[in-house]
Amino acid sequence: MRDYQLPGRSPVYATHGMAATSMPAATLTALDVLRAGGNALDAAVAAVAVQCVIEPQSTGIGGDCFCLYAPAGTGKVFALNGSGRAPAAANIDWYESRQMRALEATSAHSVTVPGAVNAWETLLKAHGRKGLDELLQPAIRFAQDGWPVSPKVSWDWARGVEKLRKGGSTPFLPNGAAPKVGDIFANPALAETLRSIARHGAKAFYEGPVAADMVATLREHGGLHTEEDFALGLHNAEFVDPITLNWKGYDVYQCPPNGQGLLVLMILGMLGGLPTAPDGPAGIVRAHRHIEAARLAYRDRDAFLADPGQVDVPVKKLLSPAYLAAQRALISDTAAMPVLPAAGESMLPPHKDTVYLCVVDKDGNACSFINSLFENFGSGILAHKSGVMLQNRGFGFRLERGHPNCIAPRKRPMHTIIPGMLMKDGRAVMPFGVMGGHYQPVGQSWFLTNFLEYGLDIQQSMDLFRMFPTGGKLQVERGVPAELVRELAAMGHMPESTERPHGGGQAIWIDHQRGCLVGGSEPRKDGLALGY
Numbered sequence: 001m002r003d004y005q006l007p008g009r010s011p012v013y014a015t016h017g018m019a020a021t022s023m024p025a026a027t028l029t030a031l032d033v034l035r036a037g038g039n040a041l042d043a044a045v046a047a048v049a050v051q052c053v054i055e056p057q058s059t060g061i062g063g064d065c066f067c068l069y070a071p072a073g074t075g076k077v078f079a080l081n082g083s084g085r086a087p088a089a090a091n092i093d094w095y096e097s098r099q100m101r102a103l104e105a106t107s108a109h110s111v112t113v114p115g116a117v118n119a120w121e122t123l124l125k126a127h128g129r130k131g132l133d134e135l136l137q138p139a140i141r142f143a144q145d146g147w148p149v150s151p152k153v154s155w156d157w158a159r160g161v162e163k164l165r166k167g168g169s170t171p172f173l174p175n176g177a178a179p180k181v182g183d184i185f186a187n188p189a190l191a192e193t194l195r196s197i198a199r200h201g202a203k204a205f206y207e208g209p210v211a212a213d214m215v216a217t218l219r220e221h222g223g224l225h226t227e228e229d230f231a232l233g234l235h236n237a238e239f240v241d242p243i244t245l246n247w248k249g250y251d252v253y254q255c256p257p258n259g260q261g262l263l264v265l266m267i268l269g270m271l272g273g274l275p276t277a278p279d280g281p282a283g284i285v286r287a288h289r290h291i292e293a294a295r296l297a298y299r300d301r302d303a304f305l306a307d308p309g310q311v312d313v314p315v316k317k318l319l320s321p322a323y324l325a326a327q328r329a330l331i332s333d334t335a336a337m338p339v340l341p342a343a344g345e346s347m348l349p350p351h352k353d354t355v356y357l358c359v360v361d362k363d364g365n366a367c368s369f370i371n372s373l374f375e376n377f378g379s380g381i382l383a384h385k386s387g388v389m390l391q392n393r394g395f396g397f398r399l400e401r402g403h404p405n406c407i408a409p410r411k412r413p414m415h416t417i418i419p420g421m422l423m424k425d426g427r428a429v430m431p432f433g434v435m436g437g438h439y440q441p442v443g444q445s446w447f448l449t450n451f452l453e454y455g456l457d458i459q460q461s462m463d464l465f466r467m468f469p470t471g472g473k474l475q476v477e478r479g480v481p482a483e484l485v486r487e488l489a490a491m492g493h494m495p496e497s498t499e500r501p502h503g504g505g506q507a508i509w510i511d512h513q514r515g516c517l518v519g520g521s522e523p524r525k526d527g528l529a530l531g532y
Helices: 024-035 040-054 092-096 116-127 137-145 151-158 161-166 188-200 209-220 227-235 261-272 284-304 321-328 437-453 458-463 482-490
Strands: 012-014 018-021 064-070 078-082 238-240 243-247 250-254 353-360 366-374 381-383 388-390 420-424 427-435 467-470 473-476 495-497 504-511 516-521 528-531
Touching (some): 018 024, 040 064, 040 137, 116 227, 209 388, 261 437, 284 437, 284 482, 353 427, 420 437, 437 458, 437 504, 458 516
Antiparallel strands (some): 018 353, 018 528, 064 078, 064 366, 250 420, 381 388
């Protein structure tokens, strides 16, 4: 139990339904849908559509989507991959002939065909009770009438001004500057696009005037996109087999590659063979082990993770008990590894902005849902007539011939966004996720171990300080105790402070025994969990 004399907030309890999102208006939208007879998936789509309007730096209909859905009573978890593909003309030869060695985050070449709208429609047709015609109405109202800019959104917006100027996104800079907290921001062009999608379905996004506007905008910025590329996006989303690992009696589910959910399972698999750290959730042993496991997992991600439709991704070998045990044996409780061994050794022969939300309905259906532009405002390129901000998910590609994640025609890039689902005895017990670009696998595994191994409640598990090993450094939030930072440095880590907090999570625990729902919501964002 938390100390009520210290800052913090309690978990949220309810019985009939619950939603947790990073924006209060989106959470309320989800509850409105549940109380109007919609299921968890309906509520998630309506909520994320609202976030695409009022949290525009993090997500939008010009982005991508992944979802895990666990229908009550089935014992199944359905995974949907709604990530977009590179244009048909995106051949490595084209980039090499122009001496391009890497993609730029603000370039049209970093924009893949957005997958979110097709993903929403595909999910609703398979598992929803309502359609886009009804579920998009709240988002349309917010886009048309405007909504006050919230504190974290304003903080992020101010850090994206130069990108927006470069992308010609003047409607997102009213009076030439980022909106301040409490300023009303509207996007009437987006409202009209959403109306068209509500009337005609996803086809209105991928064909016709909206698609033509996006393609023309991208071509003006030097992109290779065609209207045919966008038309093919209407059939892009696909249900895929989720990947899973049993950890401490629970089955942890993730979407398979091209997403990085594999890393969550790898980190848990490495740590699961070690005894619980004796110094608790904030101790040096626990922190050091987690950092080392993450370093090993990300090393393998950068070597192997790519679109499995075009290259072989060795998922089974990376999750095999023998490989995870070999990696675990590399972790010492006394010092950091000065140099990591080669990726996949003993196995094979010769960071950013997103929204995550979760919903559980009265029937026990559980939805884990994530929608993203990738970096702050994505590419910063706005299609003005349609009001669509375009993502930069293609920045996840490499321009390195022969690399598994090298850009190629109609290929999906390595993706950072990953929803999570926890199952036990064939029933969903917790949809969960931690947004935050490359940080997400660390964030998810940190949250899960906080909650299920170290005994923090669901909200405390969100609140606890965070660290992220990346680029040879250890990025630490200001909330990390100074003594812990000193101890980590003494072990060979290289701590550095980070301006931006790491990630933003949501989770809902389904307490089957007591018949209640327990929600936690990210303190690093503006949102909350609510139930009824």
